[in-house]
Amino acid sequence: MNPINKHNTHIVMPFEYHQPATVRAAVEILRKHPGAKPLAGGTDLVPKMKQRLLEPKHVVNLKKIPELSVVEDRGDAVYIGAAVRLREIEKSETIRRRLPLLSSCVRSIGSVQIRNMGTLGGNVCNASPAADGALGLVALEATVHIAGPGGERQVEAKSFFEGPGLTVLGEDELVTGFTVPVPTEDTGTCFISVGRTALDISTISIAVALTMDGDRVKDAKVVLGSVAPTPIRLADAEKQLKGKTLTEKLVEDTAMKVSESIKPITDIRGTAEYRREASRGMAVEAITKAWREGRTQR
């Protein structure tokens, strides 16, 4: 049978399907079959296969590997397996309590259906500049755990991305999980995203984490999504906040700095001018909220 695929109703090309039970076996399959594609939630891979943008000869389902589905509170950090589904992260009491920033980033992704399917590892490895989960991991200075034929290695989340759809991951490597440091109790965080509709991918998004001593900023992280080829931390804006006593004026000035230091492009989701303008207002809101939260938690 040769199905008509005018409206992407089928995956036309056949492929060999693998469902390894261990990371080692998965890596071995990837090594043996260059071009093989790891499958997690499939919310990015499957549509691409239906549209014939990708036609892998081998698909490696990672969801049967128990160690990739672990969420573990390790005291000063939370470990999240790469194949933990976004909805599990959203429902996890541990993550809601310990990493509220990541929790709200994840809630902003797609729909309930998409989050029931999609995984944090998939959100990160797909390396969309608009990936909200990736933004949260960069803002929280998470470590990405990678397994390959030569063993394991670790990369800082901010160094994991190399461009839209591009990461440091080799063809025979897998992301196995993330170690996400738990912010100290005097840290306030805020995530805001703007999209065309409720379900849309973010046109622009921002995550802020401020560690406060009263109104004085001890440490600041300002990360934006969809304004550069990868999620980016804005060192200039962070520098402007660090060590200073926060005032409304300083928040306004920093927001202006945010708007000046991003280099957005015009694409189907928004214009560069819009993003520059929106980033200023979003920065005011996010910094102010993180400030209030950090101050009260102390």
Place this chain on the structure above:
Amino acid sequence: MKIDVTINGRERSFDVPPNTLLLNLLRERLDLTGSKYGCGIGECGACTLLLDGEPVLGCMTLAVDCDGRTVETIEGLGDGDGLHPIQEAYLEEGAVQCGFCTPGFIMTTKALLEEEPNPSEAEIREYLKGNVCRCTGYVNIVAAVQSAAGKMR
């Protein structure tokens, strides 16, 4: 590849090529055409069905990934004679016009009400945002979910 899937309470075995999508297995092999093919890329929710009780998109799920799991579709809701309270509520509230999106909406509604038997309007709209309806404007759908919640409590 051989797979065993429980579909609407019945255990079934299939031998499927790995590139078979769950939605196509249901529609083409079992004639379960309730779940609809809409956009094919995860934006409309017309193919929503429950996999191990959770709403997912049948058009983006590999059938081989469902081995050993439980699938529930709109056809599994009624008992053969009577409709499910959610189906009744959708009819009574005029939440169905062309009906194409309805099976997906009803399956998502079922999952919502199992998680939260008494959802607020905001919660309903948030949970159902992955289902698109081009006829009703959602007001009647929200009313139907609220009415169904009342019937099921």
